[in-house]
Amino acid sequence: GQNIDQPTEMTATEGAIVQINCTYQTSGFNGLFWYQQHAGEAPTFLSYNVLDGLEEKGRFSSFLSRSKGYSYLLLKELQMKDSASYLCAVRDGFSGGYNKLIFGAGTRLAVHP
């Protein structure tokens, strides 16, 4: 079956660093995405990993270990505007070429002053 697990909620302090973990078990794998979603809005693309290792993009970094079925999103120098839901999504490699995304339930991050 398809299963993607993330913590439901996390809290952190402005200026700190937070790591959001994601583990997955899917029938196929063709890349892992992280999206940010503010309440009532559409998700916005943050990062993409398809090979093992760390991808850095400004204040955001994402790590992937395919052998462990594990990824994390690292947010540095947290700002109040980073309060949002963070969605981990695996691209299914076995969907007739359509490469559909399978989403985790999302992690709601609350950043406090």
Added chain:
Amino acid sequence: GAVVSQHPSRVICKSGTSVKIECRSLDFQATTMFWYRQFPKKSLMLMATSNEGSKATYEQGVEKDKFLINHASLTLSTLTVTSAHPEDSSFYICSARLAGGYNEQFFGPGTRLTVL
């Protein structure tokens, strides 16, 4: 670049009526678009994959006769919720896949449907 729009952003309708939601890729062509629904504080659930010029592929448990999808051009897909009922009230989000690069999906702003 890679902007996706949805219309309408909000719609309130009476039970039994049909509602059409449009999804447009504004600055790129998308052979594949996806339709999701999202309940409060829940993640996105894929409803169907829409391909230009062919029939949509529906996920298990999604009624194709209730959620009609048409992908008539490379920039437009429509989702029609037929004979809507209160349990169909949800946030509907479309995405369009950008060919090349990461092949990532770009999401529209969503449509909030409320069925009275």
